[in-house]
Amino acid sequence: MSRSSRTRRLSAGLAVAALAFTATGTVTAAQAVPVSPAGSSASAAEPGPLMNYVVNTRADHGHVKKAEKAIAAAGGTVVQSYDQLGVVIAQSTNPDFRADVRAEKNGRDIQSVGATRTAPVSEGPVGTAKKAAAAKGLNAGEATPAPDPREVDQWDMVQIKADQAHKVTDGSRRILVGVNDSGVDDTHPDLAPNFDAEDSVNCVNNGVPDTTAGAWRPTTSSHGTHVAGTIAAARNGIGIVGVAPGVRIASVKVVNDDGFIYPEYSICGFVWAAEHHMDVTNHSYFIDPFEFWCKDNGDQGAVQEAVRRAVAFATKRGVLSVAAAGNSNYDLANKTTDNGSPNDTTPVPRQINNDCLDMPTELPGVITVASTTQARLRSSFSNFGLNKIDVAAPGSSILSTLPGGGYGNMSGTSMASPHVTGIAALMKSTHPWWGPRDLESALRRQADDTACPTTPDARCTGTTANNAFFGEGIADSLDAVKRFW
Structure with a gap:
């Protein structure tokens, strides 16, 4: 399941390289996501690439709900909320989303916000991604080898x-x-x-x-x-x-x-x-x-x-x-x-x-x-x-x-x-x-x-x-x- 560095990540096999999730390092926030012009705001900024974020707050329903409101006000969409973790997965094309969500009235108790990847979201907007063909090459009844005990x-x-x-x-x-x-x-x-x-x-x-x-x-x-x-x-x-x-x-x-x-x-x-x-x-x-x-x-x-x-x-x-x-x-x-x-x-x-x-x-x-x-x-x-x-x-x-x-x-x-x-x-x-x-x-x-x-x-x-x-x-x-x- 992993690319060479991803594959240990999926490291296995077909050769170690094939499934080896191997990527060593740490990148600064600036390196991780597109940077928008200083002073821009959610309302003024041109839309950027579609990105996913984690939004961390206190682990209780009330604080998560406030975080969801701040996300919406900052031009984001709630993807998934975890009251038990105090974590919300959000999605936005607002290049200033990280700053804007914390600046909102309901975002004052947000502890941290971070992009989950450096490339735009490949799945597309939440709720619209096409489901993979789950049975691709795996349909029941296909001819399979008749292995001996090994x-x-x-x-x-x-x-x-x-x-x-x-x-x-x-x-x-x-x-x-x-x-x-x-x-x-x-x-x-x-x-x-x-x-x-x-x-x-x-x-x-x-x-x-x-x-x-x-x-x-x-x-x-x-x-x-x-x-x-x-x-x-x-x-x-x-x-x-x-x-x-x-x-x-x-x-x-x-x-x-x-x-x-x-x-x-x-x-x-x-x-x-x-x-x-x-x-x-x-x-x-x-x-x-x-x-x-x-x-x-x-x-x-x-x-x-x-x-x-x-x-x-x-x-x-x-x-x-x-x-x-x-x-x-x-x-x-x-x-x-x-x-x-x-x-x-x-x-x-x-x-x-x-x-x-x-x-x-x-x-x-x-x-x-x-x-x-x-x-x-x-x-x-x-x-x-x-x-x-x-x-x-x-x-x-x-x-x-x-x-x-x-x-x-x-x-x-x-x-x-x-x-x-x-x-x-x-x-x-x-x-x-x-x-x-x-x-x-x-x-x-x-x-x-x-x-x-x-x-x-x-x-x-x-x-x-x-x-x-x-x-x-x-x-x-x-x-x-x-x-x-």
Whole structure:
């Protein structure tokens, strides 16, 4: 689901580059959006490009309503409101929207406003975007390959001991896992038995939930379907078996047809997961157009805060969020430069620091997963960083499901995080009373300590128990299903 930097972002596969959401950096507010002439006002300014914004206020209905009134008065349209977050997604062609909305009488309590992208809104005005052909290439009844059982090819399941864990449990149908990605082919024979259509959604129309039947399916990317298979491909005598083949999965589509995951899409996905009682969600992407969003007083700071609130809300509602570390071979603990952002217009090289976050993976409460090879080494593309990586899991040349009933190999931290998502689902199945913090703690505690390479690598700082390459170790499925924890 991601472009090269987007694709860890959708990083997986077809080559790491293909799905690797990799954009490092932070851009100033001035660089992020068109600048209007000084002194212009909402009434005097010529219309600019159609842009989407996050508007942050206090998390209560009254303040959100005031923000909505200020948005309208400043020439904006409300796209989606989240009383529970104190976040409103707005749309406007007013080039002075950020300043004008805060200057309005009802905008005095607005805390921050920021554009969610640097390119004009590709979906068009809210409510008018055409829906994607949800069943494109995925119609039920199409000819599909007749695969033979391929568990023997799944070295990744042996590395995380899933093959042993399955002798204890395949997971519970009570557990619902959200695949926040580019869409899932629910007609795939290895995914259909575990697919939950009722709780699936498409969030890529300006961040407005679309529950049209099939809207959750992929249209241009195989990424989400591959991720879904690693998590929960069914034990049905064909193809492969996922880490947690007995749990349910739902598709939360947050990647548009161009491969972008904008903040409003991701926020929609986190809130949807929370309100539909998901237990675990997988996020194999970074939020565009910046791989790193900086804590500034402009667009990036406002977006960082809005997404943080969405993640915190999901966590409070009982959702554990698991995310890919990224495919830039970048030290997340020592950020210095970003040469690829913004990735939706023209990148502007910039200096960054550790206040600039790769979202959602670096947000509080999110499990950050690095990638390993079959030889239990760090994958060359995987991001790393002492006290940034929580655990590691297989991500190089992983066999999983593809749209249309097929199977194929992909590589990326996008492939690593679904292994940990599946382990968390097994853990939740065995310990249904555990909340996100319990699961997070157990994932770290149960991981198999993995030392730095025997050939010295100065980047692998830390100890065998916790280092920059593997965090607290390679995630362990077998320990996850033991009840003595």
